[in-house]
Amino acid sequence: MKWLAFLMVLFVTPAFAAGVDEAVLPDAAQEDAARDIMKDLRCLVCQNQSIEESDADMAADLRIVVRERVAAGDDHQDVMDYMVARYGDWILMRPPVNERTWLLWGMPVLLVLLGLLAAGLLMRRHLTERTADAPLSADEQAALDTLLAEDKDQ
Amino acid sequence: MKIKPYYILPIVVFIGMAIFLFVGLGLNPRETAFPLYEQSPPDFALGPLHEEQPGLTDEDLLGDKTVILNFFASWCAPCREEHPYLMALSERDDISVYGIDYREVSREKAIAWLYRDGNPFALIGYDQDARVVMEWGLAGVPETFIVHNGKVIRRYQGPLNVPIMQHDLLPLLEALEK
Numbered sequence: 001m002k003w004l005a006f007l008m009v010l011f012v013t014p015a016f017a018a019g020v021d022e023a024v025l026p027d028a029a030q031e032d033a034a035r036d037i038m039k040d041l042r043c044l045v046c047q048n049q050s051i052e053e054s055d056a057d058m059a060a061d062l063r064i065v066v067r068e069r070v071a072a073g074d075d076h077q078d079v080m081d082y083m084v085a086r087y088g089d090w091i092l093m094r095p096p097v098n099e100r101t102w103l104l105w106g107m108p109v110l111l112v113l114l115g116l117l118a119a120g121l122l123m124r125r126h127l128t129e130r131t132a133d134a135p136l137s138a139d140e141q142a143a144l145d146t147l148l149a150e151d152k153d154q
Numbered sequence: 155m156k157i158k159p160y161y162i163l164p165i166v167v168f169i170g171m172a173i174f175l176f177v178g179l180g181l182n183p184r185e186t187a188f189p190l191y192e193q194s195p196p197d198f199a200l201g202p203l204h205e206e207q208p209g210l211t212d213e214d215l216l217g218d219k220t221v222i223l224n225f226f227a228s229w230c231a232p233c234r235e236e237h238p239y240l241m242a243l244s245e246r247d248d249i250s251v252y253g254i255d256y257r258e259v260s261r262e263k264a265i266a267w268l269y270r271d272g273n274p275f276a277l278i279g280y281d282q283d284a285r286v287v288m289e290w291g292l293a294g295v296p297e298t299f300i301v302h303n304g305k306v307i308r309r310y311q312g313p314l315n316v317p318i319m320q321h322d323l324l325p326l327l328e329a330l331e332k
Contacts (some may be wrong), residue, residue, distance in 0.1 A: 058294065086291040088189050
């Protein structure tokens, strides 16, 4: 059990809550709104994280600005527009559908359609092959007739 | 055996994906959008790094000369890497080299670094809270912008290096001079 305790100690990490080091907004509703916005903004340094999760300095800078703008009365869309104007769509965790991203968003649908098409084609081929089985030859037919007749007699 | 056309479909799809992903490997994920391209520089007014010197405002970028604007910090290792290129650029008469210092642990250290290794910047603005850095859409330091005739025309993310200098920056300055 000693090694288990050792492992447990090893993997204990302090619980970092992003933003605890920063001044949160006094109004809880506004703070919630700001947090929601932060979740939708990509961190510039660690790109798979939102600025809400990131410990990077630049993410902290962005969080301060988000809180400022929310405190000044900006809504979700206003802050997003502000950020996109400076950083482009890149800053959004969920990029909008436009002429550059339709392939990205459409790919799952496209793949499902392709799959359905392939399945449909295979199924059709399967069915037509069944019905198009070659007819029995004269000998085969005679043998079958004999067997069926025997069956009936019993 | 007769090869039916759809037998080679998986291979075609595989090759297509391989090409798609291989091209993706060559892209730089650190490169972000450049909304300032061909736009006027954003409004800003920064205080100086050294108290006795002037700061930097957007007005300074709108003079007759082409401006090289470099975002740096003394704690940033790649900034030191590109420092010799900026020193060389600062010796040219046809351009102005300005700097914006993004957040220092100690301003004295930054000043000492520039004093020791050389200061390529005719003017330096000090951006402690990253507001101006944000206006320019920076993803980190260093970054270098070129402003010509009141428009931002280039952005280099990351340190200046030989390929950038030889194949883009210097030929561009040459072309602008004409």
